[in-house]
Amino acid sequence: MKASIESNPFERPAMADKFLIVGLGNPGKQYESTRHNIGFMVLEAFARRAGISGKTESKFNALVGTGKYGGKSLILAQPLTFMNLSGEAVSKLMNYYDLEPEQLLVVYDEAALPFGRIRIRPSGSDAGQKGMKSIISSLGGNNQFPRLRVGIGAPPAKMAMPDYVLGKFDDQERKDLPQIIETAMDAIEAWMNTGVEEAMTRYNGLELFSG
Numbered sequence: 001m002k003a004s005i006e007s008n009p010f011e012r013p014a015m016a017d018k019f020l021i022v023g024l025g026n027p028g029k030q031y032e033s034t035r036h037n038i039g040f041m042v043l044e045a046f047a048r049r050a051g052i053s054g055k056t057e058s059k060f061n062a063l064v065g066t067g068k069y070g071g072k073s074l075i076l077a078q079p080l081t082f083m084n085l086s087g088e089a090v091s092k093l094m095n096y097y098d099l100e101p102e103q104l105l106v107v108y109d110e111a112a113l114p115f116g117r118i119r120i121r122p123s124g125s126d127a128g129q130k131g132m133k134s135i136i137s138s139l140g141g142n143n144q145f146p147r148l149r150v151g152i153g154a155p156p157a158k159m160a161m162p163d164y165v166l167g168k169f170d171d172q173e174r175k176d177l178p179q180i181i182e183t184a185m186d187a188i189e190a191w192m193n194t195g196v197e198e199a200m201t202r203y204n205g206l207e208l209f210s211g
Helices: 035-050 083-096 130-138 161-165 171-194 196-203
Strands: 018-023 055-057 062-069 072-079 104-110 118-121 147-151
Touching: 018 035, 018 083, 035 062, 035 072, 035 104, 035 147, 035 161, 035 171, 062 083, 072 083, 083 104, 083 130, 104 130, 104 171, 118 171, 118 196, 147 171, 171 196
Parallel strands: 018 072, 018 104, 104 147
Antiparallel strands: 055 062, 062 072, 118 147
8 A cells, every 4th residue: 555645534434344454564675575565565456446545643553544445434544653653553543443353354374385375264363473462462462353364375495484474475476476465455355345254264275376
């Protein structure tokens, strides 16, 4: 989500049809297009689809865009705290907009999922993902909020996980990324429009590049 000079005024509607979608990643040029930033990439693409621009909001320490899409009121956010402190921004946004956990969706990378797979869940542990660990901690240990994991695959043998997730996608992966991001955006819309159970049924078993 690219920053814009103009902000969109955002009135707080009733809880129904109001959602906070957070993409996880690390700010800065050196982290662009790395595997750990797939959450940022999905959110930026979704912001373009929804026609929502963002601006840096110092009170949240995040890049935030607000607006309407498909009859829903959306808050789109990229924490600017670096991955390990993502919860700081998320908790401030949740409190400011008076949101319940079920109104939050967090999008992030998952090395335990093959590249080309996504998985949406209504709740769960952080599974070692430090951004999610920070968010759960910031919400008082509450892990009962939806999340969309985007598979990046496991690192090659003998490669350390930090080196892998902070590395760039290879040439073939870059060619395949648009389809993955498009599918992730469709899954976000399914969650918004029909709920997490329907989104799980439609997207959790989907293999984009099988065979």
